Amino acid sequence: MVRVRFAPSPTGYFHVGSARTALFNWLFARHYHGTFILRIEDTDRERSTDESIDQIIESMTWLGLDWDERYRQTDLTPDHLQAAEQLMENGQAYELDGAWWFKVPADGETVVHDSVMGDVTFRHEEFKDFVIRRSDETFVYNFVVVVDDSNMKVTHVIRGDDHLINTPKQVLLYQALERPLPQFAHLPLILGEDRARLSKRHGASSVLEYRQMGFVPEGLINFLARLGWSHGDDELFDRDELIRLFTLEEINRSAAVFNHEKLYWTNQQHMKRLDLEGLAGLVRPFAVAEQSATAEQWDAIDRDRLHLGVDLLRDRSKTLVDLAKVLEILFAATLEPEEPIVLEDRQRVLVAAVADALAEANACEFTPDAVHDIVQSVLAANDAKLKEIAKAVRLCITGRKVGPGLFEIMSAAGQDLSVGRLRALVR
RNA sequence: GUCCCCAUCAUCUAGCGGCCUAGGAUACCGGGUUUUCAUCCCGGCGGCAGGGGUUCAAAUCCCCUUGGGGACGCCA
Numbered sequence: 001m002v003r004v005r006f007a008p009s010p011t012g013y014f015h016v017g018s019a020r021t022a023l024f025n026w027l028f029a030r031h032y033h034g035t036f037i038l039r040i041e042d043t044d045r046e047r048s049t050d051e052s053i054d055q056i057i058e059s060m061t062w063l064g065l066d067w068d069e070r071y072r073q074t075d076l077t078p079d080h081l082q083a084a085e086q087l088m089e090n091g092q093a094y095e096l097d098g099a100w101w102f103k104v105p106a107d108g109e110t111v112v113h114d115s116v117m118g119d120v121t122f123r124h125e126e127f128k129d130f131v132i133r134r135s136d137e138t139f140v141y142n143f144v145v146v147v148d149d150s151n152m153k154v155t156h157v158i159r160g161d162d163h164l165i166n167t168p169k170q171v172l173l174y175q176a177l178e179r180p181l182p183q184f185a186h187l188p189l190i191l192g193e194d195r196a197r198l199s200k201r202h203g204a205s206s207v208l209e210y211r212q213m214g215f216v217p218e219g220l221i222n223f224l225a226r227l228g229w230s231h232g233d234d235e236l237f238d239r240d241e242l243i244r245l246f247t248l249e250e251i252n253r254s255a256a257v258f259n260h261e262k263l264y265w266t267n268q269q270h271m272k273r274l275d276l277e278g279l280a281g282l283v284r285p286f287a288v289a290e291q292s293a294t295a296e297q298w299d300a301i302d303r304d305r306l307h308l309g310v311d312l313l314r315d316r317s318k319t320l321v322d323l324a325k326v327l328e329i330l331f332a333a334t335l336e337p338e339e340p341i342v343l344e345d346r347q348r349v350l351v352a353a354v355a356d357a358l359a360e361a362n363a364c365e366f367t368p369d370a371v372h373d374i375v376q377s378v379l380a381a382n383d384a385k386l387k388e389i390a391k392a393v394r395l396c397i398t399g400r401k402v403g404p405g406l407f408e409i410m411s412a413a414g415q416d417l418s419v420g421r422l423r424a425l426v427r
Numbered sequence: 428g429u430c431c432c433c434a435u436c437a438u439c440u441a442g443c444g445g446c447c448u449a450g451g452a453u454a455c456c457g458g459g460u461u462u463u464c465a466u467c468c469c470g471g472c473g474g475c476a477g478g479g480g481u482u483c484a485a486a487u488c489c490c491c492u493u494g495g496g497g498a499c500g501c502c503a
Contacts, residue, residue, distance in 0.1 A: 009503045099501050134501040141503045165498045230440055233451040259438045262453045315466040390462040402464030
């Protein structure tokens, strides 16, 4: 039975590197129908905060990485003490300056068998004895992680590359404690554009910031999964595919640079694939925040119109924020055109005629096809081409120079808004 | 500095000795479609860090160099 854990320390914001580690553990657990444990490593009393814990929970919940068991490391202190005392009694640890030190064998070497990195050999002479219990009687990471993983029957330790060097010390501890070794798998780190370890300096790096920027969970997850993991030439995966295909064998050994352009593209692809109802639900808070609509307006709008608008506009949006902004087209009483609309007399006549014809349409059948037929018949009657008024009408209806097809967007904006905007233009 | 890891287009990657005059994706540049833009489709640009081996054959295996990253706490 597979048991894995994700063990973040609540000492700051929850960044995407941690999210990737959490994701890989979660995918591994779900792939093998195992158990995914969330263990908050808060043994650093100085720096651990409840706000950080909240952020971890909120980030993982948003990403959809659900856990089966949850622990807080400081609750496990009795277990740590028991294990430490065992080492003291065995003579494998000793006290010095009020702290308890683990005795590292002077000779020999320890080989870590890593699923990703292969066999890595460390000579014992390279590290000296290390503290397992501080003089304030709290326990140190390298020690508690072993005790906890062992007690929790963790079968696979999947974590960042930066822990590889700690691993031989932990292996020694497992042996001293006479506990079975888990299988280790160390993930390559994620780098910033400057090839340094990803951090705040590289701009947005916390999961919640990406949520705020309008990325959808499926998009971020897909992008993160492709950083260090691959499945042939495939690029796009939904959650279930990831679970089905994920294995440790496909993990890369080299660090990957976090590439924002590709994140945006991946996100757009997922926005294109989401069902309209779901996508509409995701944009709602952004639309309200961007003041494209009030919550009341949003909830009151005809669903078909909303879905049509979302569908038309999502191909032009990389994020939910982009989408939310242009969605004002469906709600705003007045739209400020991004450039002045200049109408010649003939155009004015045509637009007025179109507005009148649209006003007479059956409100229940203001579909793209119906709008198309109405507009085209008006144009035909006046021996005109759509091209003559297209730019002006688009600016008038959407406030923008570019956008979806006129008939569709007018249908999405609805009869009242469309007619109103056209009449305001020719008045 | 010491130890450890890594090394294919700008970036993410496929490749696990012959299928590779190295494939896909992003970005970029053209073209097509369209009422405009986007989407979409087609095409282009662009890489095995360098040097030694091993082998009939190396992007793939070994060594060295170089480059990048990580760890060297009574942090996690």
